[in-house]
Amino acid sequence: MNSTNPVTAFLDFLALVGRVLLAFFNRVGRLSTFTAMAVFHCLTPPFYPRTLLRQMVEIGYYSLPVVGLTTLFSGMVLALQSHTGFARFAAEGAVATVVVISMTRELGPVLAGLMVAGRVGASMAAEIGTMRVTEQIDALSTLSTNPFKYLIAPRLLAGALMLPLLVLVGDIIGVFGGYLIGTYKLGFNPGNYIQRTWEFLETMDVVSGLVKASTFGFIIALMGCYNGYTSRGGAQGVGQATRNAVVSASILILVFNYLITELFFAR
Amino acid sequence: MISTTPAYQPPPSVPKLSLTNVHKAFGQKVVLDGVSIDIRPGESVVVIGGSGTGKSVLLKSILGLITPDSGSILIDGQETVGLRGRKRDTVLRKFGMLFQGAALFDSLPVWENVAFGLIQGEGMARGPARDKAVEKLAQVGLGPEVADLFPSELSGGMQKRVGLARAIADEPEIIFFDEPTTGLDPIMADVINDLIVKCVKELGATALSITHDMASARKIADRIAMLHKGRLIWTGPASQVFDSGNPYVDQFVHGRASGPITMAVRA
Numbered sequence: 419m420n421s422t423n424p425v426t427a428f429l430d431f432l433a434l435v436g437r438v439l440l441a442f443f444n445r446v447g448r449l450s451t452f453t454a455m456a457v458f459h460c461l462t463p464p465f466y467p468r469t470l471l472r473q474m475v476e477i478g479y480y481s482l483p484v485v486g487l488t489t490l491f492s493g494m495v496l497a498l499q500s501h502t503g504f505a506r507f508a509a510e511g512a513v514a515t516v517v518v519i520s521m522t523r524e525l526g527p528v529l530a531g532l533m534v535a536g537r538v539g540a541s542m543a544a545e546i547g548t549m550r551v552t553e554q555i556d557a558l559s560t561l562s563t564n565p566f567k568y569l570i571a572p573r574l575l576a577g578a579l580m581l582p583l584l585v586l587v588g589d590i591i592g593v594f595g596g597y598l599i600g601t602y603k604l605g606f607n608p609g610n611y612i613q614r615t616w617e618f619l620e621t622m623d624v625v626s627g628l629v630k631a632s633t634f635g636f637i638i639a640l641m642g643c644y645n646g647y648t649s650r651g652g653a654q655g656v657g658q659a660t661r662n663a664v665v666s667a668s669i670l671i672l673v674f675n676y677l678i679t680e681l682f683f684a685r
Numbered sequence: 686m687i688s689t690t691p692a693y694q695p696p697p698s699v700p701k702l703s704l705t706n707v708h709k710a711f712g713q714k715v716v717l718d719g720v721s722i723d724i725r726p727g728e729s730v731v732v733i734g735g736s737g738t739g740k741s742v743l744l745k746s747i748l749g750l751i752t753p754d755s756g757s758i759l760i761d762g763q764e765t766v767g768l769r770g771r772k773r774d775t776v777l778r779k780f781g782m783l784f785q786g787a788a789l790f791d792s793l794p795v796w797e798n799v800a801f802g803l804i805q806g807e808g809m810a811r812g813p814a815r816d817k818a819v820e821k822l823a824q825v826g827l828g829p830e831v832a833d834l835f836p837s838e839l840s841g842g843m844q845k846r847v848g849l850a851r852a853i854a855d856e857p858e859i860i861f862f863d864e865p866t867t868g869l870d871p872i873m874a875d876v877i878n879d880l881i882v883k884c885v886k887e888l889g890a891t892a893l894s895i896t897h898d899m900a901s902a903r904k905i906a907d908r909i910a911m912l913h914k915g916r917l918i919w920t921g922p923a924s925q926v927f928d929s930g931n932p933y934v935d936q937f938v939h940g941r942a943s944g945p946i947t948m949a950v951r952a
């Protein structure tokens with residue numbers, strides 16, 4: 419090593435920073451172009467109702483068990499935790515309210531989003547990635563079918579449409595989980611618990627959760643499609659695409675969760 | 686699509702396909718280094734050449750699946766390098782392509798693969814499209830019982846034939862065959878050769894094929910071109926390929942290990 423000259427060392431450092439920044443903006447640019455193209459193709463005909471329907475079933479129906487289980491246990495643990503916590507300042511009565519507001523605003527959309535990212539985002543990336551490396555996407559274009567319209571648009575639409583429905587069901591199951599623990603274990607009066615659940619719930623709590631859900635659904639499908647579509651080089655490339663799809667979707671979900679909360683509730 | 690003006694009909698003197706000085710490199714690796722060829726309407730041209738010389742890349746460049754670095758590709762006299770969006774879709778509508786690896790859609794049954802261009806491209810109803818698909822499958826020697834199988838349930842040679850049926854199903858004007866007889870038994874290979882000849886003669890299609898099988902090349906080609914080191918080093922009538930007087934072609938068609946073409950292997 420003879421780069422002891424501080425000037426060259428500094429220049430090397432600057433070059434490194436520049437390279438990293440360029441690579442970053444390159445990626446952001448590609449993803450933005452991809453997103454713009456995808457949205458454009460979502461809105462212009464031809465549409466493929468069959469593929470859309472298939473994706474809606476895949477995302478909405480087949481994700482129900484995993485989302486249901488996650489939200490059920492989260493609702494249960496939420497009731498338990500808030501009860502023991504609130505007992506310290508004699509506010510146990512707030513359990514029902516805390517459960518319903520946390521579920522609808524936060525836990526429902528975030529948990530469902532993360533679970534679906536693992537389930538659906540991964541399989542989208544794997545499927546589209548395999549289609550890419552086996553030239554099926556090239557074959558689509560030679561059969562006068564635009565891959566964006568046929569493969570990507572239905573998945574994005576299905577993601578954005580189905581996640582809110584999933585989250586709505588998840589919210590109900592989560593609140594029900596809280597109710598189970600509240601009445602059978604913590605000794606609340608059932609009628610009282612239900613009344614408490616409704617009393618302070620506002621429309622905005624549910625609506626903000628559903629807006630989050632729709633955004634997360636779009637993000638999950640977008641990351642799955644983008645990573646699959648741009649994957650290279652055989653089984654290894656597809657594996658990498660799958661991993662990137664899940665990781666990037668999960669991180670973006672948490673980031674957008676904060677941004678949307680800020681948008682709705684920050685005064 | 687409804688148009689009041691009749692479709693553009695090029696004068697017969699215009700080549701169907703005209704390549705001038707097409708270059709393509711992947712990073713440092715130059716694959717196409719100035720390829721030029723004219724193909725008349727209704728002509729069948731076969732490209733031969735060693736493995737990895739860029740034959741598949743050549744076909745994909747014409748289809749626009751790979752963007753050439755420079756050069757011009759005219760289809761019916763119209764420049765297609767750099768065409769995007771709907772204009773490219775219109776050009777691609779003229780093509781059928783058999784991919785080297787068949788590239789069948791593995792999420793769809795065989796008949797839907799074959800009928801894909803008919804259903805998605807031409808808007809044919811599924812019932813009649815299925816009948817047409819079964820008819821095309823029969824032409825490549827596959828019975829109706831294959832129609833409902835999935836591509837993963839077929840042998841390699843069967844997949845190839847399904848790919849062939851898909852390429853010719855919507856009777857394209859220009860058909861590309863990337864190694865149509867590789868992986869087939871000699872009798873089936875000859876059936877496929879006859880089928881290709883029939884497509885060209887009866888449908889009046891223009892064909893550009895790649896093959897390593899000299900018997901097949903002689904049978905289906907009007908003209909044979911040899912790709913070596915990124916250029917077409919010899920082009921001539923199919924009948925002359927065995928006495929071309931070109932040492933490269935001689936070595937290739939007679940399959941000799943020694944000669945001007947050297948393979949990078951360690952003995």
Ligand SMILES: Nc1ncnc2c1ncn2[C@@H]1O[C@H](COP(=O)(O)OP(=O)(O)OP(=O)(O)O)[C@@H](O)[C@H]1O
Pocket residue numbers: 711716734735736737738739740741742743785
């Ligand atoms: N997408 C790509 N990225 C980088 N290099 C590529 C790509 N596609 C092809 N190549 C390279 O281009 C060269 C030509 O590939 P091509 O598939 O056209 O060969 P080929 O002539 O069809 O061979 P074969 O007869 O074995 O099918 C190969 O060396 C390959 O490594």
Ligand SMILES: [Mg+2]
Pocket residue numbers: 740741742785863
């Ligand atoms: Mg090839």
